[in-house]
């Protein structure tokens with residue numbers, strides 16, 4: 157942590173028709189940081205991540221790796237290293253696991269793809285074992301690993317994880333958070349949006365609490381876990 161600023165978001169707004177879902181969000185991510193984005197269902201976490209990756213119309217300023225990318229399309233943002241594992245995984249069920257992974261590399265030079273596949277397979281042996289099978293045959297937890305693997309195939313400088321623990325049994329939730337920890341240990345910069353606030357804050361360097369489209373609180377993961385309001389509202393304490 158303590159590193160240079162990788163991502164700076166200033167006054168980001170986004171609307172669905174006349175409904176303003178994000179009302180001026182400002183956050184920062186430093187190189188190598190894991191930043192948690194917590195908040196209730198509907199607070200705007202997904203809209204924020206989609207605004208960052210460029211698949212959701214937005215206004216405001218996004219500076220990434222020293223460049224203003226606010227006006228760039230999603231594929232150009234991906235080429236610069238913003239790669240997302242979307243809410244609900246969104247793997248392509250009829251396609252093989254390996255083809256799903258290859259899709260994550262569509263912006264990348266062909267020459268590196270085979271080597272990168274092997275790295276993903278080393279990280280997730282189950283995906284290698286099943287690589288020829290349709291992705292739809294995987295369990296929920298395995299599909300989540302595939303969604304993360306697919307994002308990694310884009311060689312992210314910043315990895316966006318949207319609710320990776322959603323809908324998973326407790327043991328698998330733990331497995332997913334272990335994957336996030338491992339990526340963090342490798343130096344990856346990560347934004348982790350989670351309703352599972354405790355687990356997210358426990359591994360995050362810093363966090364932001366989102367409420368109805370605004371940041372209401374920020375601090376280190378530990379500060380937020382110990383905050384009375386956070387404990388009452390999100391940690392069920």
Ligand code: ATP
Pocket residue numbers: 172175177195196197198199200201202203204243319351
């Ligand atoms: P969740 O974890 O359920 O995705 P969230 O914190 O990610 O919650 P968003 O999905 O970003 O929240 O939703 C933010 C606000 O935007 C909510 O009020 C939601 O109802 C609204 N919203 C989200 N998607 C749409 C849409 N496609 N059309 C209209 N309103 C939407």
